[in-house]
Amino acid sequence: MAAGPYNYSYIFKYIIIGDMGVGKSCLLHQFTEKKFMADCPHTIGVEFGTRIIEVAGQKIKLQIWDTAGQERFRAVTRSYYRGAAGALMVYDITRRTTYNHLSSWLTDARNLTNPNTVIFLIGNKSDLDAQRDVTYDEAKQFAEENGLMFLECSAKTGENVEDAFLDTAKKIYKNIQDGSLDLNAAESGVQHKPSNGPRGANLGGESSGNKDPCSC
């Protein structure tokens, strides 16, 4: 990737939600660093990651908020739902309880985001197929009934992780293209930044430099 400043046309805000220990932070880390972090400490409150991706020739900066899964932190993390363009809802395929709680996470996601927010269901830990507690078909059906996109991923092997994040972005981009997502709405979760516009000069300074996980 060129060392020069990044220009990107859009910023999409994502949130990652789901029960404790389903691997939210590991998914984020796998996506931003392309590495599995085995010794990932649990999240307190909210954490943050970014990566620039390309959809249909457009550079898009993903601004991803990774939330704490423990129930009591919901009061704190709820404020991050506001204005999310994408929500990744994660469960652990080896633990049924995490799947059973999905409806409660979905309620939060629906109530606290806007109708156009793309919700993507992720069944994580697909590498542990032997310990599987939730079948693919069952989850697929749940996703279809609720109009969610769905993939089984593994933060450990990286399987499908890229796709989950990218497919969400593609869907959001499509919503922008067909006009169903109003960019001017305050809570669309999307910021449009014309890369060659008059503000381009300002954005030039926005290089995240070596701090940006994706520069490596």
Added chain:
Amino acid sequence: MEYDDSDDDSVQDYEYKYVRRRGKNFCTCWPERNFSFQRMNIDSYFYLQTNQPLDKPSDNLDEVLSQVETISERDDKDSLLYEEDEDGGRCGNGCWGDEDDSLETDYLLGEIFRYQYGPFSALAPSMIPRNMTSKFNNNHEYDILNLNYDEFGNKIEDSYYKHSNKLLNSTTLRDVQQRKQWIGFLKLLQKESELHSWRMVRNRLPKTKELYDMVIKGIPHSIRPKIWIRLTGALSKKSKLVTSYTDMVKASSIDQLQSSKQIEKDLLRTMPNSACFCSKNSIGIPKLRRLLRAIAWLYPDIGYCQGTGMIAASMLLILEEEDAFWMVCSIIEDLQPTSYYSNSLLGAQADQRVLAQCIKIYLPEVDKLLQEYDLDASVIFLHWFLTAFASVVNIKVLVRIWDIFFFDGSIFLFRITLAILTLKEKELLSCNNANDFVLTLSEAPTCIDDIEYLIQISTGFSSSLTENLIETYRRKYLASLLTSKCPNSQLDSTKERSGQNLAKRFSWGSWPAISNVLRVTNEDDETLESKNIRQTNIIVNLREAILQIGKHFQSLDTENIKLNLMVDYTMNSHAKDLENYASVDKHHRRRAKALIDFENHNEDELTFHKNDIITIISKWDEHIWIAELNGVRGWIPAQFVELLDERSKSYSCAGDDSVSEAITDLIIPIY
């Protein structure tokens, strides 16, 4: 023989002495600055743990050594290790152990400690990762030990060096001079020159200026466990409670708590970088499990809160398990405000708002950026506050922060946070996008390398950032959180409000009730002194409020810049008080507040709006008065206004309704 290290370059330079006493190897000493000299440090630890006091304690290492026989064989080393294994992880006779160990023994060992900077050297004895050290013992897998660990057992990785090279080279085990000072201080405190055992030191050290000055300089690491439990009252809790920690551990292990599952889930995710907590066989894991379960059992309302694990783990590195437990209890009950770790995290949320307010006051430029980027600062700071910086800063910095935190209470978390932000202010202000800003902010604590300077900055906030200020803000934000909560969580909050005390399995005997959310002062018990303090606080708040309003108007209107906001404390300033007071009566002009909007129908009637303050010119007619507003005179219907009682100077009721929210926000509510 494995210790014949003549083939190893790093060892050759050092003199290696063994000390034997009462038939056992006692300690191993070597010169300073042997950071790379890991194996010997570990070795020495086992000797220190089974030590016996010397006949003539001395500052001088050579003198110590001359008292003991230097030996060259180390035949019973292995048996010593076995002895410890049988000890079940508790080391009773080491320098960190039981209450009856002697101050002088500690003192002597402190001297020897000075010579250790190696891995694990700052850990509580029972925390030394035996699986690693025994491997070393078997003369296998030297590589394991050549892995870099610092004295607290944290893996030293590249990231460790990234910001804190200076920190890494600093030593935690402080110089013996300081320790001498502390022992001297304790003796003076007890008025007891014969003070020779920790048991004789009182359970709670009185919070004097002298103690504060010493704490600021840092507590010598070897006596930290002893001092911490005496700063927070953890020791008082331990000694006053009927149920012992062991009983609680038993009870909580039988209890099928829901939180146990969560604890299990988090055990390995708490301090993954530490040799003591990195794998399920690590030495600290069972301790952490027991401690967190006992906490969850003791406080049913809290259960297990993510974040407390990080505090507990850091505590376990330094204190023995039981003391660590009582320290965590102290933090939950006494140091942090109520409902900090409860299911609603209400106290913690309120503190985040208090902090945002503090940033607004002390670092307006940073606050401006936060607003501009539409960032909720709690993204970063909730973590800092919930864990009291454990797992946020390097543990070498953490112990210094905790020294003062245990003395000052949670207010220090605010001061140190502001200090960190102050250090980073320039860098933060130079960020030109939200991402960089968040990253700089979240990495700020890992960049701390000069803890002395940081503490110096933090003490700079002491005079203005007072307990009282924080408390009033806390109450304000707690109240607004309680009222603004979404309907489904309202039940939760009312429950919490009514049961202001932290629910516990039982009460601490004579231990006073835990501080309430809204502290109600008992008038009977209130001494004259505390009454005065309270009244002064009210005056100070009032003054602050007036100042804020003044500034607000200045910022709105350039004409007001001439306004003098300096407080005039001279007697002359009172000279006109009586005159002003009397003039109201003299002019027979009174003022009234409009109760509703009134529009004139004739030209000679006066138009006014609700809450306008109108000057009454004449009350000649009982029902129709002549009044003046904004320089216009006219008739007004008397029943539409309410006369102000200015003689008793109850101005406050006038126009309160019409005051804009911006102004109300400037005023710190006084309860």
